[in-house]
Amino acid sequence: MLVLALDTATPTLVVGLARWSPDGGTEVLAERAVESGNRHAELLTPAVREVLAEAGAAMADLDAVVTGLGPGPYTGLRVGIVTAAAFGDARGLPVHGVCSLDAIGSGARSVVTDARRKEVHWATYDGTGQRLTGPGVDRPEDAPVGDPVVGDVRFAERLGRTVTAADVTTAGLVRAAVPLLGRPPVPLEPLYLRRPDAVPSVTRKAVSQ
Amino acid sequence: MAEQPLVLGFETSCDETGIGLVRGQTLLSDALATSMAEHERFGGVIPEIASRAHLEAMVPTVRRALADAGVTATDVDAVAVTAGPGLTGALLVGVAAAKAYALALDVPLYGVNHLAAHVAVDELEHGRLAEPSIAMLVSGGHSSLLLVPDLAQDVQELGRTIDDAAGEAFDKVARVLGLPFPGGPPIDRAAAEGDAAAIRFPRGLTGPRDAVYDFSFSGLKTAVARWVEARERAGEPVPVADVSASFQEAVVDVLTAKAVRACRDHGVDHLVIGGGVAANSRLRALAQERCDAAGIVLRVPSRRLCTDNGAMVAALGSRLVEAGVAPSAPDLGADSSLPIEVVSR
Ligand SMILES: [Zn+2]
Numbered sequence: 434m435l436v437l438a439l440d441t442a443t444p445t446l447v448v449g450l451a452r453w454s455p456d457g458g459t460e461v462l463a464e465r466a467v468e469s470g471n472r473h474a475e476l477l478t479p480a481v482r483e484v485l486a487e488a489g490a491a492m493a494d495l496d497a498v499v500t501g502l503g504p505g506p507y508t509g510l511r512v513g514i515v516t517a518a519a520f521g522d523a524r525g526l527p528v529h530g531v532c533s534l535d536a537i538g539s540g541a542r543s544v545v546t547d548a549r550r551k552e553v554h555w556a557t558y559d560g561t562g563q564r565l566t567g568p569g570v571d572r573p574e575d576a577p578v579g580d581p582v583v584g585d586v587r588f589a590e591r592l593g594r595t596v597t598a599a600d601v602t603t604a605g606l607v608r609a610a611v612p613l614l615g616r617p618p619v620p621l622e623p624l625y626l627r628r629p630d631a632v633p634s635v636t637r638k639a640v641s642q
Numbered sequence: 643m644a645e646q647p648l649v650l651g652f653e654t655s656c657d658e659t660g661i662g663l664v665r666g667q668t669l670l671s672d673a674l675a676t677s678m679a680e681h682e683r684f685g686g687v688i689p690e691i692a693s694r695a696h697l698e699a700m701v702p703t704v705r706r707a708l709a710d711a712g713v714t715a716t717d718v719d720a721v722a723v724t725a726g727p728g729l730t731g732a733l734l735v736g737v738a739a740a741k742a743y744a745l746a747l748d749v750p751l752y753g754v755n756h757l758a759a760h761v762a763v764d765e766l767e768h769g770r771l772a773e774p775s776i777a778m779l780v781s782g783g784h785s786s787l788l789l790v791p792d793l794a795q796d797v798q799e800l801g802r803t804i805d806d807a808a809g810e811a812f813d814k815v816a817r818v819l820g821l822p823f824p825g826g827p828p829i830d831r832a833a834a835e836g837d838a839a840a841i842r843f844p845r846g847l848t849g850p851r852d853a854v855y856d857f858s859f860s861g862l863k864t865a866v867a868r869w870v871e872a873r874e875r876a877g878e879p880v881p882v883a884d885v886s887a888s889f890q891e892a893v894v895d896v897l898t899a900k901a902v903r904a905c906r907d908h909g910v911d912h913l914v915i916g917g918g919v920a921a922n923s924r925l926r927a928l929a930q931e932r933c934d935a936a937g938i939v940l941r942v943p944s945r946r947l948c949t950d951n952g953a954m955v956a957a958l959g960s961r962l963v964e965a966g967v968a969p970s971a972p973d974l975g976a977d978s979s980l981p982i983e984v985v986s987r
Contacts, residue, residue: 474734475975478741482972492746507690508731511697512738519742522701523715623697629690 434496434614437520438606439481441473441513442505442533443546443585448480449603450488453614463487464603473512481516498526499610501533501601503624504554504568505546514621521618529613530621532556534568534584536605538597543578545596547585553592554626562608570626647719647963650707650743651956654736655728655756656783657681657692659699661707662953663718664960669766671710672946672953675699678824685813685823689729696735704743707952718747722959725753725970725987726980728783733976741974750969752959756950757784758797758985760916762961763954764943772912772939776800778901780925781917781949782809782824785897787855787904788982790914793958794965799982800904801855804847808893808919811859815889818867819882829886830922836883838891838924841869845896855904862892894925898932905938914941921945962986 434454440447449464465480485491500517503510514530521528534544534556541560545553548570555576556567566577573591582592583599646666653660657677663670677695681687708715723740726733737753744751761777777788777797785803790796806814809826816825821832843865846858866889873880897919905913913933919925920942933940947953967986974987 472975474738474741475973477738478745479972481745492748507693508734511693511731511735515697515700515735515739516742518701519704519739520746522704523743523746623694625694629688629694 435490435494436497436499436607436610436614437481437495438499438603439477439513439517440501440533440536440601440606441477441509442501442503443601444468444470445600446473446477446480446513447601447603447606448477448484449606450484450490451603451607453607453611459604459607461603462490466600471509473509477512477516492520492524495524495526497614498528499606500528500530500621501536501606502530502621503533504548504570504626505533506549507625510623514623518621527618528621529610529618531606531609531613532564532568532624533601535564535609536601538583538599539605543582545573545576545578545582545584545588545592547587553585553588568624568626647960648713648717649720649722649956649959649963650718651952651954651959652721652723652736652740653756653759653950653952653955654696654732655724655726656732656950657687657695658950659696659703660950660952660955661703662951662956663707663711663713664766664953664956666960667765667769667957669953670713671707672951673703673707673710674951675703682823685817689731692729693731693735696732700735700739715743715747718749720750720752720959720963721747722752722754722955722962724756724759724955725974726756726977728756728978730976730978733978737974737976751974752962752986753970753974754955754958754962754986755980755982755984757786757788757982758793759954759958761788761790761914762793762958763947763951764914764916764941765961766953766957767943767947768941771914774908774910775912775914776901776905776908776910777914777916778897779917780808780897780915780919782813783807784917785857785859786982787900789904789908789910793985794961794967795985797982797985801853801857801900803857803859805858805860806863808857808859808897811863811893812919814863815866818870819880819885826919826922829890830924832883833887833890833924836881836885836887838887840881840884841888843888843892845892848896848899855900857896857900859893862889890922890924894922894928897925898929901929902932902936902938906936911937912939912941916943916948918949920948
């Protein structure tokens with residue numbers, strides 16, 4: 434089955450096209466990892482176009498969509514999830530959501546990513562890649578992680594550990610989705626992990642004029 | 643004659659998730675989900691709550707719009723979306739969704755200006771806009787006076803509020819009077835029982851040296867608050883109906899006077915009023931009275947289409963398709979302060 438995978442939970446947006454079968458495993462046909470910072474909404478659909486073109490595939494060829502559900506900064510995270518949901522709705526495709534941290538690194542590890550506000554998103558995994566704890570959000574000093582740690586290297590000092598740079602990958606997204614592929618999809622619930630800050634915008638319609 | 647293009651419109655600039663379908667200038671459906679109830683207890687829109695609600699509501703609202711119109715997604719010929727102005731996080735949910743639908747359906751995408759869409763929606767009910775027209779947009783977020791030589795590609799700002807938006811003043815005065823949020827409807831209702839001449843509240847920016855097309859409602863709001871507080875300090879009851887009517891009169895007096903003045907100064911004999919405050923009954927009545935006296939044709943959309951909705955975005959998108967305006971680039975994003983001169987981007 435042909436799977437379009439995407440993730441916008443970290444500053445690097447990831448889009449990939451993979452062929453997956455229960456016996457043949459995963460073959461990534463094309464992939465883009467774009468350092469897009471706050472520009473996920475601008476750059477996501479162009480990246481999807483590029484990936485499809487490179488693989489010589491069309492939207493009509495897809496069998497499923499996989500999207501990261503976070504945790505990650507909310508505005509960017511929603512861009513990826515709503516994009517996947519819209520693809521699924523427009524083309525009648527199943528859309529499966531996975532924890533974005535599951536798609537970073539492999540094997541026994543802890544994963545940390547930037548949660549803003551000087552905190553990290555974290556999760557830990559056993560030797561088979563099964564998630565043991567998390568996802569959670571904490572100050573790096575309080576994050577219950579153990580070596581080896583992969584993910585956002587900027588937190589190495591505050592974690593007091595070596596962090597090996599790693600990003601979300603297409604292969605990681607598809608791997609995390611394998612138990613879901615071919616099953617009826619469940620509603621996509623973003624992993625926000627924090628409640629919304631209830632500071633009202635000054636106006637009812639907060640358009641700035 | 644070939645059938646006119648079917649345009650799917652997305653609006654998420656504030657707290658309403660609006661999805662509309664328009665064919666040519668014909669309104670087919672207008673589906674709306676609102677998170678207003680979640681904001682009420684805060685007395686204002688919480689951007690993060692609005693954005694979360696947009697994501698949840700998006701696909702179900704698109705489905706409802708398609709079902710109401712009796713069409714399927716594959717029938718859609720073009721997609722339009724509010725690209726600004728508005729709350730960034732809220733806008734981005736709509737922009738991302740619209741881009742994805744456009745790509746998946748292989749149709750062109752138009753990122754449009756929310757304010758121009760407020761003008762365009764009137765064409766769904768009252769036919770092609772006379773060009774040029776003067777447009778006045780008044781809501782909780784905008785108070786603008788526009789000259790519209792060509793709705794598809796030439797909209798000019800004559801004036802705007804220099805502080806609060808008109809609807810914002812309604813919200814704040816409602817709070818002072820102990821009326822619920824949003825303040826427009828309860829003040830409109832209370833004012834119906836009151837005397838608009840009971841209290842002479844100030845008319846902002848109407849002096850001889852003031853900017854003729856700009857608005858200011860901050861001083862008025864403060865004047866109302868002071869008047870009410872003085873009453874309370876004196877231990878006297880606050881005449882809510884009279885205060886509401888007098889405040890409302892001060893707002894609509896200035897709005898309509900400036901709109902008519904703009905028409906006269908520019909030799910324009912058509913005025914369109916849009917935005918949530920255009921649902922106010924006194925504004926509609928006084929605007930009609932003054933336009934009649936000045937020989938101006940007044941157009942105001944029905945109340946349902948005055949507030950934010952997806953049909954207005956689809957209506958402007960349809961106009962752009964018809965005018966042959968180029969679709970948006972693939973890297974379209976949102977611009978929270980998109981200037982009105984940029985009708986589409
Ligand atoms: Zn509006």
